[in-house]
Amino acid sequence: MIFKEVNIDSKKELDPYFDMVDYEACEYCFTTLYMWQHVYETGYYIGEDFAVIVGEYEGDSFSILPLASRENLPKVIDFVLNYFKKENKKIYLRGITQEVIEILKEKHPNEFKYIEERDLFDYIYDAESLRTLKGRKNQKKRNHLNYFVKEYEGRFEYKLLGNENFEECLGLMNEWTSNKEDHDEFDEGMDDELSGIKKIFKNYDILKDKIKIAGIYVDNKLEAFTIGELINSNMALVHIEKANPEIRGLYPYINQQFIENEFKDVEFVNREEDLGIEGLRKAKLSYHPCRFIEKYTVREA
The missing domain is CATH 3.40.630.30 (Gcn5-related N-acetyltransferase (GNAT))
Incomplete structure (x- = not known):
């Protein structure tokens, strides 16, 4: 073979x-x-x-x-x-x-x-919960999102991105990583992730039949972007979500807007695994997954 x-x-x-x-x-x-x-x-x-x-x-x-x-x-x-x-x-x-x-x-x-x-384990979310952030369990997310919308009223724009925007995306990533402390646990695998993102950008014209890339501009500067696609007819898969962590409410806003605008009919959203990174696990749990996709390794006994 x-x-x-x-x-x-x-x-x-x-x-x-x-x-x-x-x-x-x-x-x-x-x-x-x-x-x-x-x-x-x-x-x-x-x-x-x-x-x-x-x-x-x-x-x-x-x-x-x-x-x-x-x-x-x-x-x-x-x-x-x-x-x-x-x-x-x-x-x-x-x-x-x-x-x-x-x-x-x-x-x-x-x-x-x-x-x-x-x-x-992949984190699976109820898509409507991500779109609306209704209920007591989402109160903190709503507060952050509402703060962003009010604080930056008239200064931000959500839009789909294409080839002309990808250098700005890479610039945002460079800013985001350079502002983090050395040896931060979120930096694990960042170089590999960046290489993967660059591959998507380089071959976007071939991949765009499936993937969607969207961003948030604040004061005409790209401050967040995300990449996702349908993994099946009823589930969206979010590969990448990056945002300026200094802008309160930006993460929940791009999370919500991406699902609301690009995957308005799906029932579920897969936001991938946490790789055992404590901060990432906390962030993913804070959106209250409705279930997990359990995965196992099989080896000879």
């Missing part, structure tokens, strides 16, 4: 397989794979009616859920397991759902260890 590297030319080949499945986790989207390919050395193999994704993490090869129809999933999982055996590699699966664990336990009892990866 020859695995091709995930690059921008892979999109045309892989998109039909992403469209075939209804997975909700953030990994199962071409943009995510492409953004982070340089970190995980992600590759893919196209079978007769499925696609297999592999990568490397801390020196070990792994696979995520195959892109296959639900009825074909057990057969394709066996295909992946046989690939590891043929390559004399330890079986290592990441981002695995409870549904697939049940298949593995039934077909391969006592062969694997199943490790719950709380740091990788």
Whole structure:
């Protein structure tokens, strides 16, 4: 089996397989794979009616859920397991759902260890709650948002962004990172994230059939931007959200406006995982997720 590297030319080949499945986790989207390919050395193999994704993490090869129809999933999982055996590699699966664990336990009892990866759980929110921020639980968010709207009345603008705005986005990121203290926990992985954002900007003309990029200008200066797309017909996925942390209420405002303007009909929003970063976890929990997408690692017992 020859695995091709995930690059921008892979999109045309892989998109039909992403469209075939209804997975909700953030990994199962071409943009995510492409953004982070340089970190995980992600590759893919196209079978007769499925696609297999592999990568490397801390020196070990792994696979995520195959892109296959639900009825074909057990057969394709066996295909992946046989690939590891043929390559004399330890079986290592990441981002695995409870549904697939049940298949593995039934077909391969006592062969694997199943490790719950709380740091990788995706946060799922009720989209209407993010749009309206109604209720007592959202009072603090409403207060911050209302402060921004009142304090900057007539001075801000929400708009979709394109190629002509991306240098401003990168400038905002440079400002945001340079103003943070050294060794701040939010800085973990910032270089990798910046590389992924640059890849999106560079290939926006190819990716724009799926992704939406929006920003907030304050006094004619870009102060926040966000990147997202539909991961399925009823769920939006927010890949990136950046804002000037010195402007009170800007984060909740761009969060709300992006969902309200670009994903007005979805029921749910996936805001990805917290990676075990304490501050990020606190921020994501503060929006009161309605559920999590639980993910597991599978290794040989």
